[in-house]
Amino acid sequence: MSRFLSNATNRIDAKGRVSVPAAFRAVLVQRGIQELYCLQDFVYPAVNIGGPDLLERYERKMAAEDPFALEANEMSLLLHGGGVFARLDAEGRLAVTDFIRDFTGISSEVCFVGRSDHFQVWQPQAFHEAQARAREVVRQRGLRT
Template sequence: MSGVTNRFLSNATNRIDAKSRVSVPAGFRSVLVERGIQELYCLQDFVYPAISVGGPDLLDRYERQIASVDPFSPEANRMSLLVHGGGVFMRLDAEGRLMVTDFIRDFTGIGTEVTFVGRSDHFQLWQPQAFQDAQAAAREARFSSRPA
């Protein structure tokens, strides 16, 4: 897949409804359709207070990484704890909404709004201010490391 339309790009913030559902941005839903993704693998990010969301290929990628090391090693054990113990499968409803569960809220601090953040082959769910802060810190680190 090399087309621009099959990547998760940009970001958007949507309000969570009274039933704890949030509409996934139309552009992100289009990528899911184009990639044939119906079941979503949701994983607690290893670095940020965000939930990474992708298709089964996202889980496959992490499992390949785990399989590349000794399965009895502390590294494989820790990785499995994060990938399998910090992940769930979810589906969008017929209107393209995702349930914002306690699994998501507890890890991210999401309250009434969700910021969807494109990460090329997957997207993430963020508490809006946490995303703005992390993006500003990443931009500052990127620009401060440039030679003058």
């Protein structure tokens, strides 16, 4: 498996850590990702997590813009001001920091959501509601699986 797929909900332990699902850890190992880039999502109350390539992809897009343009300035504000680096501990746990909690509303459980080349962490109810809305939009457009 070379993609982050599916979703899983895990409880936060007493020290504020949560176990990243084994399938997600396997993708991180397969891709050689040790340092994680965490970015507040632009649309959803979720934090995107991937390797340094996630940051680099956005920075390449920014580099194509006029560095003095408002769009590049806003993108930097979101990418650099709304992002941090993190690492999993030896047991594959992620520290659920205030950076994550404040943006997502996560308190006691974390929903991990696969997004192909990265994954997200959500407050579980917020994820299920957003997924239901997305399913309804797709249904209204007449798209089928």
